[in-house]
Amino acid sequence: MVSSKTETGEARREVVVSAPINIALIKYWGKRDEARMVPLNDSVSLTIDTLCAKTKIRVGGSVEADSVQINGTDYDMTSQKRFWKCFAEARKILHERNGEEADEECFEVVSKTNFPVAAGLASSAAGFAAIAFALGKIYDFSEEEVARLARMGSGSACRSVFDGLVHWKAGENDDTSVEKVADAWPELRAIILVTSEKEKAVGSSTGMRFTVETSELLKYRVSHVVPERVKSLIEAYRNRDFQKLGEIIMADSNQLHAVCLDTKPPLRYMNDASWHIVSIVEAFNATTFRAAYSFDAGSNACIFIQQKDVAVFLATAAKYAQFSEDLKLSMPEARIVEAQNLLNVEPKDCSISNVIVSAVGRGPTVIHDLDAGDC
Amino acid sequence: MVSSKTETGEARREVVVSAPINIALIKYWGKRDEARMVPLNDSVSLTIDTLCAKTKIRVGGSVEADSVQINGTDYDMTSQKRFWKCFAEARKILHERNGEEADEECFEVVSKTNFPVAAGLASSAAGFAAIAFALGKIYDFSEEEVARLARMGSGSACRSVFDGLVHWKAGENDDTSVEKVADAWPELRAIILVTSEKEKAVGSSTGMRFTVETSELLKYRVSHVVPERVKSLIEAYRNRDFQKLGEIIMADSNQLHAVCLDTKPPLRYMNDASWHIVSIVEAFNATTFRAAYSFDAGSNACIFIQQKDVAVFLATAAKYAQFSEDLKLSMPEARIVEAQNLLNVEPKDCSISNVIVSAVGRGPTVIHDLDAGDC
Numbered sequence: 001m002v003s004s005k006t007e008t009g010e011a012r013r014e015v016v017v018s019a020p021i022n023i024a025l026i027k028y029w030g031k032r033d034e035a036r037m038v039p040l041n042d043s044v045s046l047t048i049d050t051l052c053a054k055t056k057i058r059v060g061g062s063v064e065a066d067s068v069q070i071n072g073t074d075y076d077m078t079s080q081k082r083f084w085k086c087f088a089e090a091r092k093i094l095h096e097r098n099g100e101e102a103d104e105e106c107f108e109v110v111s112k113t114n115f116p117v118a119a120g121l122a123s124s125a126a127g128f129a130a131i132a133f134a135l136g137k138i139y140d141f142s143e144e145e146v147a148r149l150a151r152m153g154s155g156s157a158c159r160s161v162f163d164g165l166v167h168w169k170a171g172e173n174d175d176t177s178v179e180k181v182a183d184a185w186p187e188l189r190a191i192i193l194v195t196s197e198k199e200k201a202v203g204s205s206t207g208m209r210f211t212v213e214t215s216e217l218l219k220y221r222v223s224h225v226v227p228e229r230v231k232s233l234i235e236a237y238r239n240r241d242f243q244k245l246g247e248i249i250m251a252d253s254n255q256l257h258a259v260c261l262d263t264k265p266p267l268r269y270m271n272d273a274s275w276h277i278v279s280i281v282e283a284f285n286a287t288t289f290r291a292a293y294s295f296d297a298g299s300n301a302c303i304f305i306q307q308k309d310v311a312v313f314l315a316t317a318a319k320y321a322q323f324s325e326d327l328k329l330s331m332p333e334a335r336i337v338e339a340q341n342l343l344n345v346e347p348k349d350c351s352i353s354n355v356i357v358s359a360v361g362r363g364p365t366v367i368h369d370l371d372a373g374d375c
Numbered sequence: 376m377v378s379s380k381t382e383t384g385e386a387r388r389e390v391v392v393s394a395p396i397n398i399a400l401i402k403y404w405g406k407r408d409e410a411r412m413v414p415l416n417d418s419v420s421l422t423i424d425t426l427c428a429k430t431k432i433r434v435g436g437s438v439e440a441d442s443v444q445i446n447g448t449d450y451d452m453t454s455q456k457r458f459w460k461c462f463a464e465a466r467k468i469l470h471e472r473n474g475e476e477a478d479e480e481c482f483e484v485v486s487k488t489n490f491p492v493a494a495g496l497a498s499s500a501a502g503f504a505a506i507a508f509a510l511g512k513i514y515d516f517s518e519e520e521v522a523r524l525a526r527m528g529s530g531s532a533c534r535s536v537f538d539g540l541v542h543w544k545a546g547e548n549d550d551t552s553v554e555k556v557a558d559a560w561p562e563l564r565a566i567i568l569v570t571s572e573k574e575k576a577v578g579s580s581t582g583m584r585f586t587v588e589t590s591e592l593l594k595y596r597v598s599h600v601v602p603e604r605v606k607s608l609i610e611a612y613r614n615r616d617f618q619k620l621g622e623i624i625m626a627d628s629n630q631l632h633a634v635c636l637d638t639k640p641p642l643r644y645m646n647d648a649s650w651h652i653v654s655i656v657e658a659f660n661a662t663t664f665r666a667a668y669s670f671d672a673g674s675n676a677c678i679f680i681q682q683k684d685v686a687v688f689l690a691t692a693a694k695y696a697q698f699s700e701d702l703k704l705s706m707p708e709a710r711i712v713e714a715q716n717l718l719n720v721e722p723k724d725c726s727i728s729n730v731i732v733s734a735v736g737r738g739p740t741v742i743h744d745l746d747a748g749d750c
């Protein structure tokens with residue numbers, strides 16, 4: 001019997017959940033097995049608590065076909081391979097548990113994100129984590145099953161189904177797994193600087209495939225660099241060693257973009273605005289290490305920082321990245337960092353369209369209303 | 376007897392030479408021995424015939440102190456370590472040949488370049504190649520000695536003392552060497568697109584030291600990528616296989632910038648304008664492979680291309696990189712490449728301040744007049 005049916009046989013079940021996006025501190029770039037969504041190397045991430053997908057899933061009863069609606073737009077299931085793979089994995093688990101009856105199970109997904117989809121903000125990670133987490137609640141899937149469902153939709157989504165510091169292990173053969181390796185660090189914050197410039201970038205699935213096929217440096221990254229880096233990063237995080245953590249975060253972000261550049265054709269996700277933000281962070285850190293940048297496959301910056309330094313960073317960034325007056329209104333008042341560190345950084349309009357300050361490491365939760373304000 | 380003396384013992388000798396800059400097809404980035412200027416990996420280059428340093432050297436007689444004047448500016452010898460190292464090496468060779476008398480030998484250098492110094496156009500390579508080549512003419516130094524003198528001033532300068540395709544071998548221990556490995560390819564051209572934007576870049580000597588100290592990917596590049604690539608490139612060049620040559624050139628340029636990005640702090644030499652030129656080349660090559668870009672430690676592009684394709688490339692670049700009207704006046708008339716390949720490339724002002732089209736592989740020559748027009 002499919003567990004979506006109540007004891008009276010009534011086929012109806014729904015749940016509403018919220019799942020955050022996540023940012024990798026050690027980056028995922030490259031699959032060992034595209035069909036099974038198995039990565040070439042371990043990655044480590046934190047969720048960004050305030051950027052989430054809220055998702056209602058209904059199953060059974062009147063739900064006679066799979067459907068997905070995101071931010072009011074209906075998606076065509078026949079062309080959406082990612083959703084199909086995720087749903088197929090759910091039906092496979094149900095089939096193993098309940099037999100053929102499960103093959104008829106259908107899922108109705110209504111999802112809302114509190115940020116633009118495909119704006120380089122890992123929306124698919126939040127979306128598939130929410131779907132997987134919701135199905136897990138409905139069917140009482142194990143953590144491993146939930147992570148697997150999320151992964152089938154979008155590899156990095158499996159890192160959004162846990163709270164705290166999350167470690168996605170590449171594993172060997174087919175045994176990739178994901179787990180929480182440390183509690184949330186309450187003092188830690190992420191500042192997302194959204195650059196409004198829309199780059200015509202190659203999507204990350206396609207991009208990483210190109211890198212796997214053509215970059216020689218990626219092999220060395222996977223075999224020699226990442227394993228050591230993952231250990232050091234987890235240790236620094238557990239020891240609350242912010243500087244060491246930050247230095248590893250920046251080194252790994254830079255190495256992601258290095259292997260992208262070593263790809264044929266070269267992949268370029270950081271633009272002049274991204275690099276200006278790098279300069280600001282370097283100058284900001286000149287006397288005391290207080291901030292670490294990380295860039296995913298896009299030009300937006302994620303700055304990891306401790307709560308005590310958020311205001312001074314924002315004030316400094318507002319000056320040197322020339323935030324608009326509108327944007328400045330939402331900033332806390334603070335002295336900017338000492339000018340001598342920033343003498344070589346000329347203020348420049350980076351067209352930062354939005355700034356989001358968020359706690360990190362919350363993980364997904366069951367909520368009660370798809371239209372509630374916050375995550 | 377120092378060979379700068381005539382048979383009558385008169386101490387006077389002068390020579391005027393011209394030496395071109397060179398562009399590496401396989402890039403030099405990182406020294407194994409800073410003092411002896413020994414590189415970590417092999418590099419391969421071609422000279423750019425029309426960009427040169429013309430240099431007059433006088434020795435002996437009334438020349439009682441080392442002096443260097445470049446483009447009318449006198450350089451202070453006490454602070455110019457590069458000149459000092461080059462001159463010291465020359466005196467060392469003379470000492471071995473002639474004994475202590477040679478220690479007093481002084482060199483008067485007057486040099487003129489036909490392009491701005493330190494504009495990211497490898498001026499030091501041309502300058503030191505000219506000094507070394509001139510001293511070689513005066514003292515009858517061997518090719519190996521000339522290359523060594525040039526290298527002491529600026530590593531890549533040793534590649535400008537030969538014509539044809541030049542291979543600088545890293546060697547082992549102290550045995551680095553440089554040689555011509557193929558004749559000039561008469562049909563081959565280099566188009567230099569000078570971006571006027573002055574980047575505050577880290578100089579290449581400092582930059583490569585940072586990379587050696589901090590990049591893990593560089594190790595793999597040096598040990599595993601470059602050796603194979605050098606072989607393939609020389610083979611493609613000898614076979615006149617333009618596509619294979621061009622693909623290796625672009626891959627190695629991209630990998631140079633990848634290891635720069637993998638450096639702490641990350642080094643970034645290519646800017647938005649450079650990347651726009653990359654897009655133009657990719658689109659230009661979409662149906663037929665006809666052009667290959669290469670970027671040194673700077674934002675200027677060097678496009679390797681065959682003479683038959685120069686006009687169509689320039690016309691295409693003039694449109695999509697928005698050359699100024701002044702610049703267009705010097706362009707040959709040509710149809711631009713088929714529009715469908717460039718549909719995704721939006722014209723963009725790259726602030727190209729100069730375009731230089733040059734034959735390649737000429738090497739240095741003795742000339743008769745420092746003020747003659749061409750190289």
